[in-house]
Amino acid sequence: MIxxxxxxxxxxxxxxxxxxxxxxxxxxxxxxxxxxxAERGHLLLCGGGELPVQYWTKFLELAGGPAAxxxxxxxxxxxxxxxxxxxxxxxxxxxxxVRWLPLATAEDAHRPDFVAAIRGARGLFLTxxxxxxxxxxxxxxxxxxxxxxxxxxxxxxxxxxAGTACMSDPMITGEGDFTILSAGSVGRAPGLGLLPGxxxxxxxxxxxxxxxxxxxxxxxxxxxxxxxxxxxxxWVKPDGSYEIFGEGWVEIYDAAGATxxxxxxxxxxxxxxxxxxLHLLVGGDRxxxxxxxxxxxxx
Numbered sequence: 046m047i048x049x050x051x052x053x054x055x056x057x058x059x060x061x062x063x064x065x066x067x068x069x070x071x072x073x074x075x076x077x078x079x080x081x082x083a084e085r086g087h088l089l090l091c092g093g094g095e096l097p098v099q100y101w102t103k104f105l106e107l108a109g110g111p112a113a114x115x116x117x118x119x120x121x122x123x124x125x126x127x128x129x130x131x132x133x134x135x136x137x138x139x140x141x142x143v144r145w146l147p148l149a150t151a152e153d154a155h156r157p158d159f160v161a162a163i164r165g166a167r168g169l170f171l172t173x174x175x176x177x178x179x180x181x182x183x184x185x186x187x188x189x190x191x192x193x194x195x196x197x198x199x200x201x202x203x204x205x206x207a208g209t210a211c212m213s214d215p216m217i218t219g220e221g222d223f224t225i226l227s228a229g230s231v232g233r234a235p236g237l238g239l240l241p242g243x244x245x246x247x248x249x250x251x252x253x254x255x256x257x258x259x260x261x262x263x264x265x266x267x268x269x270x271x272x273x274x275x276x277x278x279x280w281v282k283p284d285g286s287y288e289i290f291g292e293g294w295v296e297i298y299d300a301a302g303a304t305x306x307x308x309x310x311x312x313x314x315x316x317x318x319x320x321x322x323l324h325l326l327v328g329g330d331r332x333x334x335x336x337x338x339x340x341x342x343x344x
Contacts, residue, residue, distance in 0.1 A: 085283050086199040088240060093173055093206035093248040094275030097291035100203075101138035103280070107201040108168030116166040117145035118192075120182050121174030121207040131172060151181065154188035163191040166200065173206030177218055180211055180236060189237070196239055199283070206247050209273060213245040214238030215265075223257040228264060229312030231257045240281060243269050243334070250274040250294050262298045263316045264308045269334055270298035277328075286340065287332040297324040299337050 087107045091100065105111055115135055119127035128145030135143045146159050153159060163169065169192060171179060183189030196202050202212075210216050216236030223231070233244075244265065246258040249272030262270035273279050274293030281287055289295050303320040324339060326332060331340035 086196050087201045088281035089203040090209040090279045091205040092273030092275050092277050097276055104203050111139045112141050113167040114165055115140050115143045115168040116162055117170050119172040120148050121179050122172050127172050151186050154182050154186035160187045160191050168201045171204040171208030176207035176211040209247045210245050211236050212239045213243045217246055226260050226316045228307055228310050228314040231261045243271050246272040248275055262300045263305050263318055266300035272296040289326045289330045290328050295326040
């Protein structure tokens with residue numbers, strides 16, 4: 046998704062966000078990032094590009110081992126080969142029970158066989174592409190509810206690129222003007238809400254996406270902005286804490302205590318702020334999103 050798709054579609058996405066702003070269908074924890082849930086699994090969210098070498102090893106470990114049932118959902122992609130490619134890649138990593146689902150639309154998301162396959166999985170992986178395709182297919186559908194149920198029951202959800210961006214609510218749509226820091230410059234729409242209290246971005250350092258996440262957080266200082274770089278993974282554990290692995294960076298923008306000027310004003314108004322906090326994390330770092338501080342290294 047790029048800014049050149051036009052102002053008209055950007056306006057539609059903003060209207061859509063307003064219509065769905067009251068709650069997310071998939072919220073499983075508290076409204077605060079890392080809030081406790083009765084039961085939940087792991088999120089393994091890559092920022093795009095090539096997956097780190099240890100990604101599938103960790104994914105299969107968290108899913109329950111090589112025999113755990115894994116489902117690939119190439120919903121975001123328009124490439125027909127995306128599903129088979131990931132199925133082959135996961136199988137090559139040692140998985141013995143992998144399938145992919147050609148689930149592309151909300152109509153597909155009502156198919157009983159697709160719903161049953163998702164419900165029976167211990168690991169789900171959402172590919173890259175266009176995050177708007179994911180939410181159009183999954184929000185408010187039996188398949189979408191099944192994705193949330195797998196996570197709520199302790200399963201592992203993985204994603205890369207668009208498959209990462211869709212996990213927050215709201216999500217960044219990929220539309221807008223990212224050359225400025227102004228009110229209304231970034232398109233946002235309802236996401237899956239599996240990581241509440243957070244706004245995710247991807248390909249972050251590699252594609253210089255700091256402007257769009259910072260502008261979004263200044264307009265929504267209640268949300269913690271989390272930008273995940275390529276070949277880098279944000280691992281969200283059941284207790285809500287984060288651990289980073291991979292080759293790049295995760296940038297976290299915290300505007301909760303900042304003095305912000307321009308937010309809530311007419312579109313195009315310049316945004317300015319004092320006191321925004323930045324956390325720059327690399328592989329091996331751990332972070333507490335409730336206390337909003339880096340944690341000591343794992344023992």
